[in-house]
Amino acid sequence: MSAPKQRDDTPAVVLENVSKSFGSHTVLDGVNLTIPRGTICVMLGPSGTGKSVLLRCLVGLLRPDTGRVLVFGENVAELDEKRARDRDRLFAVRRRFGMLFQDGALFDDMSVFDNVAFPMRLHTKMREDEIREKVRDRLARVGVAHAEDKFPSELSGGMRKRVAFARAIAIDPDIVLCDEPSSGLDPVMSATLDELILELHRTLGMTFIIISHDTAEARMVAQYIGMLANGKLVTFGPADQVFAENHPALEQFFTRQTVGPIKVV
């Protein structure tokens, strides 16, 4: 079964009452949110509050215990990768994603060039010269054009992250998931990456869902902001509105206070 055809106003992502526990530890507790397509959404929150788990639920790497995860209308939560008929549907949804993992997750046995070319070779019918041109464009955008022949083990942490971002946007996905894109980057490169996100959003209309601790990044790029704390989505909405409401948890996070609704375990 293929994914149902969607009207253009179908939200990129809808989470309905999503909960996820590991043993007795509840990581996500009844999360509801809607991310319109073509927006930049930044999810903030302290470490260990389920932000990465949320991303993994979006791409079906984890299945929530309860609730629905709709990606362009397809409920990813009901798809089991181990079942052949579900897998085709899940893979169809995943092809709409590009994902920047927290540690890059570059393939060690491939050069930088081949890492970025990998999704193009798999999922497009581009000729090798077209692939070469596009890979070089992507690497130039993230400032690592000089490193295309290097292997991941020869790169610094920041360079690996930038190459991983180039791979995430390699085939112009509808949704780009970024798990802490600015961690490990110097402030200048972090700002450069934020500008690139804004440019890609402006020129290609990609939807970005960004997990971050970086409040400066949130202020710079976010159109929507969410805040996860203690497993719950304590605030979510258009950035202007969220900043205006100034939820105590958000205030605590932005002002780096140790006392407040966010508990340090």
Added chain:
Amino acid sequence: MLQTIGGLVVFMAQVARATFSRPFYLRQTLDIMAILVQRCIVPVGLAVAPVGAVISLQGIAVFKLFGAERMLSAFLGTAIIREYSPALASVMVAAQAGSSIAARIGTMKVRGQIDALAVMSVDPVRYVVVPGVLACVLVTPLLSVVTNLLGILSGWIFAVPLGGVDHGAFMDNLTAQITPMDLWVGLGKCAVFGLGVGMIAGYLGLNVGRGAADVGKAANDTVVSTIVLILFTDYVVSMALLGAGL
């Protein structure tokens, strides 16, 4: 234990389905085969060649007691082709290839590369496990052919030039006693052992824990469990085939 066995059965079904359905990753399979041949051929040769020599050395003394040293080559050929060569080639593949496949997959898992593949709509079983399994299934018999020749050659050296057995008698008995069935049995065993090595390496690699120590453990467990499996299965299969008159 039951959970592991159940997981292994489900995993084997996944591998079987992925092996016989598109897309195929032929390039990955050929790359791994090339690596396995490079890594295994010298150790396998070094392991089997002395065995042929020892069989000739020990056997010639016993056969001489009965004046039947001309029959030595029949014993040597059967032992090498049906038993030693498949077992030793497979054990070496387990030690060299099984451990490296498990470590590679385990490292990919720990570093998030398996998840990255999945997010890119690439079935990790199909992309990283199946090529390793196919490579083991194909390379182990290939190595066995080489070890057959090396084992018999070393046996010939200690029987004919050094042991005084007539070359013509050695060759006549060798070719008279060794049947195509012996060759097929040896090659078939290698393919089955290779399948076991690839499966166990893939399973332990994909189900590795969270850190570098777990990757090392997966590699070690692969070697130990596959060698035990190979030697035990070799005994069972040999008994069954002899019982069936094959």
